Amino acid sequence: MTSLITQTNIKNPDDIYQKLIDLHKGLTPEQSQKVNAKLILLLTNHIGDINVIQQAIALAKPR
Amino acid sequence: MTHSGIPVYKKKTYNKPLELQNQSKRHQLVIVGAGPIGLAAALDMALKGYDVLVLTAFEFISAGSKGICYSKQTLDYFDRLGIGERVVEKGVIWNVGKVFSGVQKDPIYQFDMLPIKDQKNPGFVNTQQYHVEDYLCDALENMPNVDIRWGHSLSGLKTKQNGCQLQVSTKDGDYTLETEYLIACDGARSVVRTLMNLTFEGKVFEDNFLIADVKFKQKRPSERWFWFDPPFNPDKSALLHKQPDDVWRLDFQLGWDIDKAEAIKPKNVDPLIKGMLGDDIEYEEEWYSVYTFQCARMQRFIHGRVIFAGDSAHLVSPFGARGANGGFADADNLCWKLDLVLQNNAPEILLESYNQERVMGADENILNSTRSTDFITPKDPFSQSLRDAVLELSLDTDFAPAFINSGRLSMPTPYLGSVLSTEDRDIFHAGPAPGHPCIDAPIQSDNIWLLSSLGGEFMLLHFGQDAPQSQLKTLIFPTDGLAAVRYGADEGTSYLIRPDQVVAARWKSASFQDIEQALNKAMGKG
Ligand SMILES: Cc1cc2nc3c(=O)[nH]c(=O)nc-3n(C[C@H](O)[C@H](O)[C@H](O)COP(=O)(O)OP(=O)(O)OC[C@H]3O[C@@H](n4cnc5c(N)ncnc54)[C@H](O)[C@@H]3O)c2cc1C
Numbered sequence: 001m002t003s004l005i006t007q008t009n010i011k012n013p014d015d016i017y018q019k020l021i022d023l024h025k026g027l028t029p030e031q032s033q034k035v036n037a038k039l040i041l042l043l044t045n046h047i048g049d050i051n052v053i054q055q056a057i058a059l060a061k062p063r
Numbered sequence: 064m065t066h067s068g069i070p071v072y073k074k075k076t077y078n079k080p081l082e083l084q085n086q087s088k089r090h091q092l093v094i095v096g097a098g099p100i101g102l103a104a105a106l107d108m109a110l111k112g113y114d115v116l117v118l119t120a121f122e123f124i125s126a127g128s129k130g131i132c133y134s135k136q137t138l139d140y141f142d143r144l145g146i147g148e149r150v151v152e153k154g155v156i157w158n159v160g161k162v163f164s165g166v167q168k169d170p171i172y173q174f175d176m177l178p179i180k181d182q183k184n185p186g187f188v189n190t191q192q193y194h195v196e197d198y199l200c201d202a203l204e205n206m207p208n209v210d211i212r213w214g215h216s217l218s219g220l221k222t223k224q225n226g227c228q229l230q231v232s233t234k235d236g237d238y239t240l241e242t243e244y245l246i247a248c249d250g251a252r253s254v255v256r257t258l259m260n261l262t263f264e265g266k267v268f269e270d271n272f273l274i275a276d277v278k279f280k281q282k283r284p285s286e287r288w289f290w291f292d293p294p295f296n297p298d299k300s301a302l303l304h305k306q307p308d309d310v311w312r313l314d315f316q317l318g319w320d321i322d323k324a325e326a327i328k329p330k331n332v333d334p335l336i337k338g339m340l341g342d343d344i345e346y347e348e349e350w351y352s353v354y355t356f357q358c359a360r361m362q363r364f365i366h367g368r369v370i371f372a373g374d375s376a377h378l379v380s381p382f383g384a385r386g387a388n389g390g391f392a393d394a395d396n397l398c399w400k401l402d403l404v405l406q407n408n409a410p411e412i413l414l415e416s417y418n419q420e421r422v423m424g425a426d427e428n429i430l431n432s433t434r435s436t437d438f439i440t441p442k443d444p445f446s447q448s449l450r451d452a453v454l455e456l457s458l459d460t461d462f463a464p465a466f467i468n469s470g471r472l473s474m475p476t477p478y479l480g481s482v483l484s485t486e487d488r489d490i491f492h493a494g495p496a497p498g499h500p501c502i503d504a505p506i507q508s509d510n511i512w513l514l515s516s517l518g519g520e521f522m523l524l525h526f527g528q529d530a531p532q533s534q535l536k537t538l539i540f541p542t543d544g545l546a547a548v549r550y551g552a553d554e555g556t557s558y559l560i561r562p563d564q565v566v567a568a569r570w571k572s573a574s575f576q577d578i579e580q581a582l583n584k585a586m587g588k589g
Contacts, residue, residue, distance in 0.1 A: 033445060037452035045462045 004055035070350055072126035072193040075200075077214035080231070082238035090116050091405065093229065093242040095217045095255055099130070099192060100373030100390035101248030102199035105209060106144050107398035113405070114208045116240075118231055120249075122214040124200070128274040128350050129192040131304060131312050132384035134473040135177065136500060137391045138184040139564065143519045146198045147184070153198075154188035155305045160287040162469050164454045166294055171457040172464035176472060181545060182503035183512040187472065189285075189306050192387065217249065220258040226368050244401065245369045248390075253375035259366060265359025265429070268380060270440045271321050272356070275313040275332055276306070276349035281340065289469040291439075291454055295338020300439050300469075303339060310349055313339060316440065317353065327351040356380035356436065358429045364393075365418045372397060377425035379432040382439060382470030389428045392475065393421050399519065399562035403586060413587030416483050424476040431471045438468035475500040478565065482589075485559075485568035485581040493551030494558075494569070501564045504546040513546055519562045521582060526552035533578045535559075561585055 010016060023039075024032045044053055064071045092108060094101045097119035105115045133141075133150065141147035158177045161170035176186030203209045218237065219230025226243040247255035256263060288303040295301070299316035306312055315335050317326055325331060332351055337344060360377035364370065373390030397417045403409035441447040456463035477499045478484065484497035495502055501524075503514045513524075516538055523530070523537040526547050530537045540546045542554050550558060550569075559568040559581050568581035583589050 030444075030448070033448040034452050034455075037445070037449040038456055041449075041452055041456055041463065041466070042460075045460075 001051050002049055004052050004059070006059070066121070066123060069121070070126040071123040073124045073197060075122050075124065075211075075213040077122045077234070078212065079235050080212070080215065080233060080238050082231075082240065083233075083236055087238070087240065089226075090114070090240060090242040092116070092244050092246070092401075093118065093240060094246045094248055095119075095229075096248035096250055096373075096375070097196070097200075097211055097213070098248060098250055098373065099195055099199065099387050100394055101246070102196060102203065103140070103144065103391055104246050104248060104372060104394040104398060105211070106146075106199055106203050107394055108401070109203060109206050109209045110144065111398065111402045112208070113402075115210070116242075117203075117209070117211040118215045118217055118229075119211065119213055120216040124193050124196050126191075126193050126350065128276050128312070128352050130195075130381075130384070130387040131189045131191060131306055132388075132472070133188050133190065133195065134384065134388045134475075135182070135184045135186055136473070136475040137388050138188060139503070139514055140391055140395045142184070142515060143395075144199075144202065146195075146202055149198050150190060150195060151184065151188055153194055153307055154190035155285050155307055156185045156188055157285040157287060157305070158186045159284075160289065160469070160472075162464075162467055163288065163290045163293065164457070165292050167458070171454065172467045179502065179549075181505055183514060184503070187384070189304060189312075191306055191310065194307070195387075217254055217258075220245075220255060220369075222259070222367050222369060224367075243368065244405075246397070247369060247371045247375050248373045249375050251374040251378050253371070255369065256361065256371065256375055259369065261361055261366065263359050263361055263378075265357055265378065266433075267355065267357040268436050268440065269319045269442075270355065270436075271317040271319065271323065271326070272354050273313075273315040273317050273326055273332065273335070273351065274354060275315070275336060275351050277311055277313060277336060277346040278309050278349055279311065279340070279344055279346040280309055281344060290339075291450075291469075293339070295335060301335075301339060302469075321353075323353040326353050354381075358433050358436075360422070360425045360429060363418055364421055364425075365414055370397060370401075370414070370417070372421075376421070377429065379428050380436045381432075382435040383428070383432050383472050384470070385428040385432055385473045388473040389424060392424055393417075395563045396421055396424075400587075409586045410588060416481065416587060420476075420478045420481055420483075423478060423481075427476045428473070435468045435470045439470075483561070483567060483585045483587070485584055487569065489569075489571035491551045491569065491571075494549060495566045497566050497568055499566055501558075501560060501566060502549045504544070504549050506540065506544065506546055513540075514564060517560055517564055519564075521562060521567075521585070522560045523578065524550070524558040524560055526550065526556040527554035529555070531557060531573045531578060532575045535578070535582070559585065 094117045109115045160174045162172040164171045216232045218232040221228040229240045290301045302314040304312040364376045372393040379385045400413050441450045453466040481498045523535045527542045555572045557573040567585040
């Protein structure tokens, strides 16, 4: 079973962080939520592996 | 014509019970409820030679808006009951479903219900539920061993070790009956269930749907059309589906806080219909009604000598057409087992596999219909965003439409891990595994089908020469036809098929002992 990567896997975290913030600039909370949902769906499909996705869901859950 | 608010399709004859003149005998089998499931179970048992008594509350077949989509698996069962071809002939055959979103003119998604072609029956046939009930009644009324008692309501029940005592109410008074087995097919508000104090747990979906059956002559394709957020019903869903005799099923989501009596007034239904079909549409009302839906099931479907089947045992929302189709699968699963037990050819424990397998079926149907309902009527802001994200992404990507859930239409439930199945010893690269329903295939050019040849008894399906020795009827197929491909068969492959056309076991090479052992297991003797 493939494990979810939890070590650093990107070279430019600050760039990506900014892109995520920029994406939501000027959006209503409603629009923001839909944009996030689209992003989740796109990335989920890219990953494709339900095991990896389940591990991410488990980590994301509020404790 | 209506009767206490229920539209009547066909009047039936009430007969004064002979029991009121003290002519009572003990019955082997009583079925409560002449809905589709009770009638199917009655016909199945009657064809097997049993005397069948059916008690049913009304004196007519109702014409109200109920089930319209019957699945391939149901049609295969109907073929064994002898009404399949009549239903298909009457019905509207459809395989294609289209999904629309917002003001978009073109569908954002399209599906085909029968991905495997070359099977006798189509993926789905649409017909009013009363036609199905009517055809079942016609078949039953021709049989001397069947007694359908219209206008006889079950009103009391005493369960005993070896059967039960029933109290039946008629307009001429009450009487009692004794029976060895009782099949409770008395629907969602089952009186049998209530009398036995059994729970029926699940969840109600807080939404109302207007079901408008209307008649019009406009030419349209025989397809299932589903809309999310159409201009004529903003933020809600709608469905259009064809039935025979120029009748169409229109279904509009209405929301939770509504006045149901207002909603079915023609002046309120008309704008929705014109919005969907165009201002120039000329139509006639068949029947308007408002439904709320729930998903629920009993914990167990068998309680001593009382067996629940159909809506009395489990209830689903209609997206996916899993209600009656699931109920027919109950009847199909139950009747051969009950037959073997009543003949003393199998131990009573065989019936327990009905509980196991059909609870599995009900759970799958509830899971699917709950998921569809959650997609169609998102219940919180995030579900709404996720749903809308899927719909929007469907315009730009190929992967997103797979998430669109406007109802995952009824497919047979594989009985994974069933106590009746013998797990594979040999390696198969294709074909239905144990617990799965048989796949159909043409076996000769002249319209002979594999499933029709199987009939309704335990059988062996063998590919190639030298069929193994066995006491069973054996069907022999060549190793180079479509059947061999569909069953992943080589020279020497055998399948053991149950009477409900579910695979019990399969081998690349089977011995007499292999078959005997698997057969015993499939009959509850393993
Ligand atoms: C709008 C709508 C659309 C649907 N669409 C589909 C679809 O497309 N496909 C599908 O498969 N399913 C569909 N369904 C579900 C389907 O209609 C039901 O699952 C089906 O009717 C269940 O059959 P049943 O025989 O178990 O119960 P019922 O049809 O409810 O029959 C129960 C019978 O028992 C009788 N009865 C009740 N109490 C007593 C008593 N005390 N004594 C004697 N008799 C009694 C009743 O009079 C009735 O005849 C739909 C349902 C609705 C409401």
